[in-house]
Amino acid sequence: MTTSHYDWILGRTPPKLLRHSAVKHALLRDYLVDYFLTLVSTPHQDRVQLTVVDGFCGGGRYIDEAGDEVPGSPVVILEAVQEAQARLLHEQQRRKPIEFDIELICIDDSSSAIEYLRYVLEDQGYRDKLRSGSVQTLIGDFVYLADKVIAEAGRRSPRAGRAIFVLDQYGYDKVPLSTLHQIFSKLKRAEVILTFNVDSLLNFLCEKNLLDFERKTGIMGTATAADLDKEARSPYWRLNVQANLYQSITSGSGASYFTPFFVRPERGHGDFWLLHLSQHWKARDVMTGAHWQHHNHFIHYGAAGFDMLSTGYAARIDNEARPQAAFEFDDIASAASQNDMLTQIPQALGQHPGGICFEHFFLARINTTPATKEMVESTILQLVRENEIEIVGADGGVRNVRAALKPDHVLRLPMQRSFFFPSR
Numbered sequence: 318m319t320t321s322h323y324d325w326i327l328g329r330t331p332p333k334l335l336r337h338s339a340v341k342h343a344l345l346r347d348y349l350v351d352y353f354l355t356l357v358s359t360p361h362q363d364r365v366q367l368t369v370v371d372g373f374c375g376g377g378r379y380i381d382e383a384g385d386e387v388p389g390s391p392v393v394i395l396e397a398v399q400e401a402q403a404r405l406l407h408e409q410q411r412r413k414p415i416e417f418d419i420e421l422i423c424i425d426d427s428s429s430a431i432e433y434l435r436y437v438l439e440d441q442g443y444r445d446k447l448r449s450g451s452v453q454t455l456i457g458d459f460v461y462l463a464d465k466v467i468a469e470a471g472r473r474s475p476r477a478g479r480a481i482f483v484l485d486q487y488g489y490d491k492v493p494l495s496t497l498h499q500i501f502s503k504l505k506r507a508e509v510i511l512t513f514n515v516d517s518l519l520n521f522l523c524e525k526n527l528l529d530f531e532r533k534t535g536i537m538g539t540a541t542a543a544d545l546d547k548e549a550r551s552p553y554w555r556l557n558v559q560a561n562l563y564q565s566i567t568s569g570s571g572a573s574y575f576t577p578f579f580v581r582p583e584r585g586h587g588d589f590w591l592l593h594l595s596q597h598w599k600a601r602d603v604m605t606g607a608h609w610q611h612h613n614h615f616i617h618y619g620a621a622g623f624d625m626l627s628t629g630y631a632a633r634i635d636n637e638a639r640p641q642a643a644f645e646f647d648d649i650a651s652a653a654s655q656n657d658m659l660t661q662i663p664q665a666l667g668q669h670p671g672g673i674c675f676e677h678f679f680l681a682r683i684n685t686t687p688a689t690k691e692m693v694e695s696t697i698l699q700l701v702r703e704n705e706i707e708i709v710g711a712d713g714g715v716r717n718v719r720a721a722l723k724p725d726h727v728l729r730l731p732m733q734r735s736f737f738f739p740s741r
């Protein structure tokens with residue numbers, strides 16, 4: 318059902334890069350560069366320390382459609398580190414270089430893939446990193462090695478608990494909920510980028526497969542008996558099952574912040590989920606920004622604005638049970654988000670007659686929106702310009718904020734309007 322198409326054998330041509338993998342690599346590269354730039358926000362900082370675990374690393378090289386060699390995820394990660402270092406030096410006009418103390422641990426259960434990867438890493442100029450141990454390779458099942466690598470990440474970053482896990486499983490059942498929970502309970506600032514082939518699971522969904530999936534992953538409550546019955550299932554069953562899955566994975570993982578977007582299928586469904594789970598809102602915001610940067614390749618089957626899943630998964634369906642106008646992270650999606658938020662923000666503030674600070678307002682909604690913080694902030698500022706809401710400073714005085722909101726700025730409906738339902 319989910320047999321691997323990825324064979325790396327020394328001396329042979331590497332596997333072909335599939336489109337969804339190219340999209341994942343582009344997102345991973347940009348996300349990591351932006352993440353490092355965010356981590357090092359001032360030129361005074363001179364060191365970054367973290368562990369990156371590539372849990373399903375493959376052989377590190379592919380052939381693309383033009384027949385050219387292209388990097389696999391371990392090389393993408395190493396190149397992103399170099400790019401971020403170079404950009405920091407240039408953009409912050411640094412006098413002293415920044416030290417990136419990054420350990421990359423690559424795991425694959427295929428000894429042949431690891432052998433190929435070590436050859437590629439030497440060939441690409443990373444021999445010193447292999448020798449020094451700053452790049453390590455391990456052969457084995459990710460789940461069995463998880464304890465060891467979580468402990469290593471914790472040893473290297475005992476206070477901050479910073480680590481990124483890239484879990485590009487082929488299929489949907491190789492990363493149990495208990496392992497995700499372990500990562501987030503042991504590492505305070507962990508992040509997971511998890512691939513999940515939803516379509517593969519849904520296409521073969523039957524009682525036996527569901528039981529196997531639940532036993533292997535601990536992800537329960539995905540489908541009802543009616544969803545399994547081909548005759549009786551509702552036209553919305555796929556979207557309902559996706560929503561249940563998302564709910565179970567996010568609530569069971571122990572992470573605080575999530576993005577649930579899909580690599581855009583070429584035709585029909587073909588949904589490939591790229592879930593990002595993290596413990597810090599900033600990481601979630603950087604990942605959401607990366608989806609907007611790659612708007613041609615990502616899709617969200619849900620609503621714009623806030624409340625993206627509860628109404629979204631089932632709301633936009635035509636007679637063939639397909640989403641009508643999916644959200645594609647483009648200009649149309651951006652305008653739709655802003656439009657929805659222009660109505661939703663004053664309505665939400667109606668629940669807080671005394672006002673609520675921007676930080677709390679945003680963090681309470683971050684998991685419910687495909688918008689970035691910058692988009693939410695710019696919508697709030699538009700509402701301020703239109704006198705729909707007002708900003709109050711720490712001293713209780715109304716502020717004339719035009720450009721940037723501070724976390725402690727209090728948002729509220731104007732006093733004379735707060736007794737009425739917002740007019741939009």
Ligand SMILES: C[S@@+](CC[C@H](N)C(=O)[O-])C[C@H]1O[C@@H](n2cnc3c(N)ncnc32)[C@H](O)[C@@H]1O
Nearest residue numbers: 373374375389390425426427430458459485487
């Ligand atoms: C989709 S490929 C990975 C590609 C790689 N992340 C990249 O983007 O270049 C999946 C890899 O996971 C490996 N694999 C499959 N099951 C595994 C498991 N349980 N633990 C570790 N590796 C596994 C396969 O051998 C294969 O090399």
